Amino acid sequence: MAALISTDDEFDQDDNKENEPRVINYTCLINLITQQAPTGEAGRLYHEDGIKLNEIEEIRIEFLRILKIDHLWIMTNLIKLSLSHNKIEKIENLDALVKLCELDISFNSIKIMENLNCLSKLEVLLLAGNQIDTIEGIDNLKNLTIFSIANNKIQGWEHVLYLRQFKNLRSVNCNGNPCTLQENYNDYLIAFLPQIIYFSYSMVREEDRARAMKIHWRSIVKIEDDEAKAQVALKEEHALKKKSAIDSAAFVDHLDDDELFLLSFLNDKEGTALKNINDDTLAVFNEYKKNFSIVCHELYQFGIEQHSLREKEIEIFSVVVEEARDAVRDEARRIIDSIEKYKNESFAKFNIGIKEFDKKLDAKSAIDQTDLPIDVKIAKIQNFTENFNEFLSSIWTKLVYSEVVLHEQIEDVNETFKLNIADMKDIFVESVRVLFSRMRNILVEYRDTIQRVVVSHLNDFTEDELKIPSQFIDICGDINILSNTLASSHDIHSQIIDSREDEIISAVNKWFNDLVIRLRKYENSRHRRRILEISHVVQYHRELLHKHILTDDEALDVVAALER
Numbered sequence: 001m002a003a004l005i006s007t008d009d010e011f012d013q014d015d016n017k018e019n020e021p022r023v024i025n026y027t028c029l030i031n032l033i034t035q036q037a038p039t040g041e042a043g044r045l046y047h048e049d050g051i052k053l054n055e056i057e058e059i060r061i062e063f064l065r066i067l068k069i070d071h072l073w074i075m076t077n078l079i080k081l082s083l084s085h086n087k088i089e090k091i092e093n094l095d096a097l098v099k100l101c102e103l104d105i106s107f108n109s110i111k112i113m114e115n116l117n118c119l120s121k122l123e124v125l126l127l128a129g130n131q132i133d134t135i136e137g138i139d140n141l142k143n144l145t146i147f148s149i150a151n152n153k154i155q156g157w158e159h160v161l162y163l164r165q166f167k168n169l170r171s172v173n174c175n176g177n178p179c180t181l182q183e184n185y186n187d188y189l190i191a192f193l194p195q196i197i198y199f200s201y202s203m204v205r206e207e208d209r210a211r212a213m214k215i216h217w218r219s220i221v222k223i224e225d226d227e228a229k230a231q232v233a234l235k236e237e238h239a240l241k242k243k244s245a246i247d248s249a250a251f252v253d254h255l256d257d258d259e260l261f262l263l264s265f266l267n268d269k270e271g272t273a274l275k276n277i278n279d280d281t282l283a284v285f286n287e288y289k290k291n292f293s294i295v296c297h298e299l300y301q302f303g304i305e306q307h308s309l310r311e312k313e314i315e316i317f318s319v320v321v322e323e324a325r326d327a328v329r330d331e332a333r334r335i336i337d338s339i340e341k342y343k344n345e346s347f348a349k350f351n352i353g354i355k356e357f358d359k360k361l362d363a364k365s366a367i368d369q370t371d372l373p374i375d376v377k378i379a380k381i382q383n384f385t386e387n388f389n390e391f392l393s394s395i396w397t398k399l400v401y402s403e404v405v406l407h408e409q410i411e412d413v414n415e416t417f418k419l420n421i422a423d424m425k426d427i428f429v430e431s432v433r434v435l436f437s438r439m440r441n442i443l444v445e446y447r448d449t450i451q452r453v454v455v456s457h458l459n460d461f462t463e464d465e466l467k468i469p470s471q472f473i474d475i476c477g478d479i480n481i482l483s484n485t486l487a488s489s490h491d492i493h494s495q496i497i498d499s500r501e502d503e504i505i506s507a508v509n510k511w512f513n514d515l516v517i518r519l520r521k522y523e524n525s526r527h528r529r530r531i532l533e534i535s536h537v538v539q540y541h542r543e544l545l546h547k548h549i550l551t552d553d554e555a556l557d558v559v560a561a562l563e564r
Contacts, residue, residue: 068089069091077099087108094115094119101122102123103116103126106126107129110127117139122144123168125146128148128176130149132152133153135149139165145168146171147166148173149173150177150200157185170196172200174189175200187216191209250304251511252300252302255296255297256300258296270474292442306427309424310424313421328402335395336537392541393538396538417519
């Protein structure tokens, strides 16, 4: 349903509120649409069908002195909306209009461009005749083609560079703003907005554009260079986000770098100090870091590979299930089509049979003034009804049988899929345990090695009768202190490693359990809905049968006789 709704002062006079600002509400919308409804037979059908606000595609609400936008969330299919020449002070309550392509809020009292980013499909935006001083808040309007902000209060030129991001922009109108009175503004705009074809509703001449670009060529080169760098940075950001999402889904996020290693030393001040005793301890530390990072990277690569295998398994499973569902749906459509064909043929034969019976009844009555027994007609209707009901019962049986078989097949496929994914999950978990065990072994090797190096260093102090530097007294003043320091450091590192291992294993187990539960719930829900749909279709045709019989005047008498 589409409605183009224009209003005039008569609406205000009818409400006796000609000059009173108001809020768009449900009653207001209904009155507007009713006022502009078609006349004659079209109007009768329009009203009988009922006013469906959620089907309106175009609406014009003008000259009503509207103060606030509201209740338009009802009109979810709105494509074109005009609210010009009102008293609107704030752009709001447009979030539900996701299909809106054209919006006219010209000649109102709007000061701020806001709440427009939700209109991602918007192509035409008209804001002329308001009190706006900054063009902003429309970054998501990538389809914007026509933009008018004439006769506002824009003074600076920043909006020109802001509008460069709208690559589909073809027409811009800024007339009547203070910025247009400044020298060279027009040249600046057409130079920095090469995508526009019309400026202030006049076609931009190529010679004017070339001249303007020649004037500003240095700035244009710099802007294009900055935009290219920003585009590269944006692509890199998107790539990082995509990688992060994949890493998280693979349960190995941040294992391709040194984060886990650095985290283990974050709260280990003594261990950090211990590695800096001399070049030998630092060399041991670097060797530990290298070996630890190698295992982390192996775990990361294995996790990504396993994630890819799981995704392929899920994809194969989805294709198999969907193909089975499609096959049953296609068969169901053919069966339901056969109902329509059988119904039409049966009803036609029934009508012919009743008419022939009535003709015989009229002929016999004309000859001997007697009626044929009504039992004959009752028998015909009963026979027709029984046959049709038997047919519907057989259809119901076929459809339900196909659905039950499909449900059982999908449950079998789900179980096979569950076992396959469980095997993949178990392989992943076991490998994770092995790799984390290697990390722990590397940690033990590091502890033992650095202990030997530090003890050897302490012996040098004893032999030379030198004092141990004061900064190392508290961490390795003697063998006992060193042992305590290494034990504490080892515990910190072990806790970090154990915690990350538990986190990964818990996450993959939760993912597996959630997946199995989600698949089972979805299939059971789908199966129940399908059974209800089948029963509804059959019941619908049974009701059609009942209505068809009752539409025959003679049949009413027959039914009455049957009830007696």
